Amino acid sequence: MNASTKALIQQIVAHVTCAVCGHHFATSDIQVVGQREHIWAMRIHCRECRTQALLLAVVNDRGTQPIYTDLAPDEWKRFKDAAPIAADDVIAIHEYLQVYEGDFTDILEDPLPDE
């Protein structure tokens, strides 16, 4: 693990808590599973409630913005070889999810509704 990866994980530990129970993570609970340009994908595991989640971190000159996804950690594999994603795409997904009431798996399996 290089220094920037270590620093990133430490930032996540300092700022992100479990989405389910609010437990704080330790560095050993976080594993980087992929990186595309300035977006890092991390598998996080909560020792308190045993939730596993995929967290994306957008790293740019304004800092690190962690984004929770509702994806299972293994689902990153489906995306990492897909077309390049930009930070704006991730933010758009994040905003969409905030208003989306349904089960996230519906989004992945069905086409997005027309605008």
Ligand SMILES: [Zn+2]
């Ligand atoms: Zn938890």
